[in-house]
Amino acid sequence: MKKYILILFALTLIVSCSQVSSNTANGFGPRNFPITMGSQSSVDVVIEMDKLWKESDFDGMREYISDSARFVWEDGRTHNRDEFINSLKSDSLMYSWTFDWAFSVKDDNSEETNEWVNAGFNVVATNKSGDTLGGGHYNEWYLINKDGKISFWFNTKANR
Numbered sequence: 001m002k003k004y005i006l007i008l009f010a011l012t013l014i015v016s017c018s019q020v021s022s023n024t025a026n027g028f029g030p031r032n033f034p035i036t037m038g039s040q041s042s043v044d045v046v047i048e049m050d051k052l053w054k055e056s057d058f059d060g061m062r063e064y065i066s067d068s069a070r071f072v073w074e075d076g077r078t079h080n081r082d083e084f085i086n087s088l089k090s091d092s093l094m095y096s097w098t099f100d101w102a103f104s105v106k107d108d109n110s111e112e113t114n115e116w117v118n119a120g121f122n123v124v125a126t127n128k129s130g131d132t133l134g135g136g137h138y139n140e141w142y143l144i145n146k147d148g149k150i151s152f153w154f155n156t157k158a159n160r
Contacts, residue, residue: 025108038104038115042144046117049142049150050099058085065150072154074138084153093133097123104144113146122160135160 025034045064052060062085071084079087102119106112119142124135136157143152 029107031107031109031112033107033109033112035105036108038106038117038144040104041148042104042115042117042142043102045144045148045150046102046119046142047099050119053088054097058088061085061088064148066145066147069149069151069153071152074155074157092128094126094128094130095123096126097121097138114151115144117142117144 024036026037027035029035049061049064052058052064062081065081065084067081069081069084071079071081073079077087098121100120100122102117104115104117106115119140121138121140122135123138125133127133136159138155138157140153140155142150145151
């Protein structure tokens, strides 16, 4: 009887120590690697950018943007980092928004260190007199590089 208990204990120990693997991949990407969830640190970059944008601390945003970053707006305008920041500084409209979601995804490829963050915002634009000019839902994608900086950004807009 002791042998059976000892064998049962040994099997239980072996089974409990074996590594259980699960496939967390979801979807597919253009390089034939599965897509997996990215990191919270990439989402944190976007959260910090949103905070600085709301505070109109446009120069503070430079810390989170790579020198060679490219920005593509929903209307087709493209900017480098300095043009992007200058366009925010010179915008004559007032904006209010809610930050509705953010999540990060990446290739399941150990050599690929960039992660994409998708974020959603509901935005209302007003002029300096306070007149509402319109609103929209913006879906934004941020490519976060291995240094934790935005290297590419684009957005789309659904009018409300």
